[in-house]
Amino acid sequence: MSDLIQMGEQAVAAKYKLQCLSTELKNQALQVAADLLVERANYILDENAKDIQRGKENGMPEGLLDRLKLTKDRIDGIAEGLLQVKALPDPVGKVLETFERPNGLYIEKVSVPMGVIGIIYESRPNVTADAFGLCFKSGNAVILKGGSDAICSNIAIVTVLRDALKQCEIDENAVQLIEDTDRAVTKEFMKMKEYVNVLIPRGGAGLIRSVVENSSIPVIETGTGNCHIYVDKDADLEMAVTIIFNAKTQRIGVCNACESLVIHEAIKDRFLPMLAKKLSEKNVEMRGDKEACDVLDSMVPATEEDFGKEYLDYILSVKTVKNVEEAITHINRYNTGHSESVITENKAVADQFLAQVDAACVYVNASTRFTDGFEFGFGAEIGISTQMLHARGPMGLRELNTYKYTIRGNGQVRG
Amino acid sequence: MSDLIQMGEQAVAAKYKLQCLSTELKNQALQVAADLLVERANYILDENAKDIQRGKENGMPEGLLDRLKLTKDRIDGIAEGLLQVKALPDPVGKVLETFERPNGLYIEKVSVPMGVIGIIYESRPNVTADAFGLCFKSGNAVILKGGSDAICSNIAIVTVLRDALKQCEIDENAVQLIEDTDRAVTKEFMKMKEYVNVLIPRGGAGLIRSVVENSSIPVIETGTGNCHIYVDKDADLEMAVTIIFNAKTQRIGVCNACESLVIHEAIKDRFLPMLAKKLSEKNVEMRGDKEACDVLDSMVPATEEDFGKEYLDYILSVKTVKNVEEAITHINRYNTGHSESVITENKAVADQFLAQVDAACVYVNASTRFTDGFEFGFGAEIGISTQMLHARGPMGLRELNTYKYTIRGNGQVRG
Numbered sequence: 001m002s003d004l005i006q007m008g009e010q011a012v013a014a015k016y017k018l019q020c021l022s023t024e025l026k027n028q029a030l031q032v033a034a035d036l037l038v039e040r041a042n043y044i045l046d047e048n049a050k051d052i053q054r055g056k057e058n059g060m061p062e063g064l065l066d067r068l069k070l071t072k073d074r075i076d077g078i079a080e081g082l083l084q085v086k087a088l089p090d091p092v093g094k095v096l097e098t099f100e101r102p103n104g105l106y107i108e109k110v111s112v113p114m115g116v117i118g119i120i121y122e123s124r125p126n127v128t129a130d131a132f133g134l135c136f137k138s139g140n141a142v143i144l145k146g147g148s149d150a151i152c153s154n155i156a157i158v159t160v161l162r163d164a165l166k167q168c169e170i171d172e173n174a175v176q177l178i179e180d181t182d183r184a185v186t187k188e189f190m191k192m193k194e195y196v197n198v199l200i201p202r203g204g205a206g207l208i209r210s211v212v213e214n215s216s217i218p219v220i221e222t223g224t225g226n227c228h229i230y231v232d233k234d235a236d237l238e239m240a241v242t243i244i245f246n247a248k249t250q251r252i253g254v255c256n257a258c259e260s261l262v263i264h265e266a267i268k269d270r271f272l273p274m275l276a277k278k279l280s281e282k283n284v285e286m287r288g289d290k291e292a293c294d295v296l297d298s299m300v301p302a303t304e305e306d307f308g309k310e311y312l313d314y315i316l317s318v319k320t321v322k323n324v325e326e327a328i329t330h331i332n333r334y335n336t337g338h339s340e341s342v343i344t345e346n347k348a349v350a351d352q353f354l355a356q357v358d359a360a361c362v363y364v365n366a367s368t369r370f371t372d373g374f375e376f377g378f379g380a381e382i383g384i385s386t387q388m389l390h391a392r393g394p395m396g397l398r399e400l401n402t403y404k405y406t407i408r409g410n411g412q413v414r415g
Numbered sequence: 416m417s418d419l420i421q422m423g424e425q426a427v428a429a430k431y432k433l434q435c436l437s438t439e440l441k442n443q444a445l446q447v448a449a450d451l452l453v454e455r456a457n458y459i460l461d462e463n464a465k466d467i468q469r470g471k472e473n474g475m476p477e478g479l480l481d482r483l484k485l486t487k488d489r490i491d492g493i494a495e496g497l498l499q500v501k502a503l504p505d506p507v508g509k510v511l512e513t514f515e516r517p518n519g520l521y522i523e524k525v526s527v528p529m530g531v532i533g534i535i536y537e538s539r540p541n542v543t544a545d546a547f548g549l550c551f552k553s554g555n556a557v558i559l560k561g562g563s564d565a566i567c568s569n570i571a572i573v574t575v576l577r578d579a580l581k582q583c584e585i586d587e588n589a590v591q592l593i594e595d596t597d598r599a600v601t602k603e604f605m606k607m608k609e610y611v612n613v614l615i616p617r618g619g620a621g622l623i624r625s626v627v628e629n630s631s632i633p634v635i636e637t638g639t640g641n642c643h644i645y646v647d648k649d650a651d652l653e654m655a656v657t658i659i660f661n662a663k664t665q666r667i668g669v670c671n672a673c674e675s676l677v678i679h680e681a682i683k684d685r686f687l688p689m690l691a692k693k694l695s696e697k698n699v700e701m702r703g704d705k706e707a708c709d710v711l712d713s714m715v716p717a718t719e720e721d722f723g724k725e726y727l728d729y730i731l732s733v734k735t736v737k738n739v740e741e742a743i744t745h746i747n748r749y750n751t752g753h754s755e756s757v758i759t760e761n762k763a764v765a766d767q768f769l770a771q772v773d774a775a776c777v778y779v780n781a782s783t784r785f786t787d788g789f790e791f792g793f794g795a796e797i798g799i800s801t802q803m804l805h806a807r808g809p810m811g812l813r814e815l816n817t818y819k820y821t822i823r824g825n826g827q828v829r830g
Binding site for chain 1: 527658
């Protein structure tokens, strides 16, 4: 039996126990895990140092090294994350609906855990504990496949988490880490449909594409965000500048950052200079269509490719449109189903935009940066879904559950 | 541009129009479609006769020929199905939740269509109109890929449906049929992630497996049902006989039929003869483990394979257990996540079974045959989901929608 199959069987055995755990015991385990992470910080830091050392030897860029690096403060933050999940309501066992049929069958729709969740992610080791916390509190076993860059850190964190579970007399196979960093193992993992109920990739567009194309396990696609802000002719232009500056520059590497401005032609002459002035504070490059280039000398001509691009950089594409219909058509063509915003004081335009733009989160007069589990009040998130099935937008504990129907009868048979 | 890509683009263009259609117009179109199907029944029957003729030439078995065959009555039934869908409430645009954040953002969670739904199905031509009706009423465009056996019938039905849409001035690309019956085209279709939001296979286990393994479009897995009934030591044995007879024999080829009996050892000596007598009315073969074989001479010894098998035939496997825990473990190991039932007068046993059996529908004292959109009161169904993501169990109109968040602000930016 391969290691992966064994892990699969262990996860399945664990999931049946996890779905029956009391909220109290789950919360106790999260507390113990948080405490142990802090208590054994030196062990984790020593293991993390090995990853950092190897990264440096392999010429890993500074930005990635920084994402990989753990410190005492960062470990405190990871532990704090588990305590936040502890404080959230338990999503399991909620009666979502009840109905009685004319034949007397009494049906309840009840929230239940998914079972075994697989998470494939890249180099940040904090995801290891975050993903465990959310899956565990929602009653699921989790099999983690982290990046090879962070393997020592991940092994250390999972060792501590499993020790915490053991201390609470909970099956430690509630969390398992695939330690073999061979890509062939990842591919094999994506075919383990018999053991893994849902697969969630977290990372860059390449990772997500690979999972979607290769997995036979149902996938929740997350993350890619080519987010637009449409500035209507009836916009409060000062507000529009403030919102775009925030959505573009507050944090550039995130999926809910604004990547493209769509602008009504009637206001472009007034608005683009205002915006360019503000964006110049952060040296944002603007790449526009011909109409936009006519307004600003600093505007770089955009190619077709620019409009489909998630830059994750200090770059903003600019598309000029004649009306809200054209704005909606453009956005529906190029967006990734993540977050889109309209800036307007015109209620009819706002309503049309909200109704017709196809994305998980559609905003009026607000920054796209709010698409986030914490900002939505979900308390935490496992990712932002950009697909149609199951969940859309920020996914918290509730979205890590499914449901089942329980039906009580007194001898009913079908006629 | 290949035909498939063109169909994909046409479906995407249609979906944006469909999501804005009024309930009235959708209902009108369903009425016109129902009327036209009846009015042009002779055209459909002529085309169906070509499929039947070809089927006979190819030596198609009687049972399949019967599923393929249309009659005036069956066409009336298909039209009636569209009118039933017309009568159901429109699932689109329901406000599912509202919440306000401390920063003043007002968030609504609203039901919206999926977009473009792909349906891959086998030989029954009635699915063509059924699937259209459900997808259309729920605001989705649909691309159908039917079996090659029914190609002439399917073309005829889709021609009539598209004519009905045209009469109502609705984009007829709301429904399209892939007419090329080459298997390579089906494989290409399953990769059209850019155009198709969800893929639903309807048919046998082989078809469903092929779709799950080859699709890069998110799939809703439907249909396979290895359903168990556990007869507890505290069961009303007369009731148990009646329920098992119904679940096993009322219709053998369906996914919610009972395939396996799990029986408490304390009552096997009394119960198995009672059950065998009743099942002999339909010549049901029983295949049991050693303990069951010891009771009845007529019992055929079961192999390990029997317990994992969806017979769809007059065969029932029999497994003996010591208690409800062992019953649950056995069922969770062999079931397909469809429908499971316990027969017991003991409330604690019933509650434990409902809580711990992992399936879409878990019953107490009722036949598994009730897992069905009509029986649940959903009015119609597109299939029975056996996966964890999105929907579980019977899927009606509501399950063909997803949601989006609309967020209204007044200038909020993220700090």
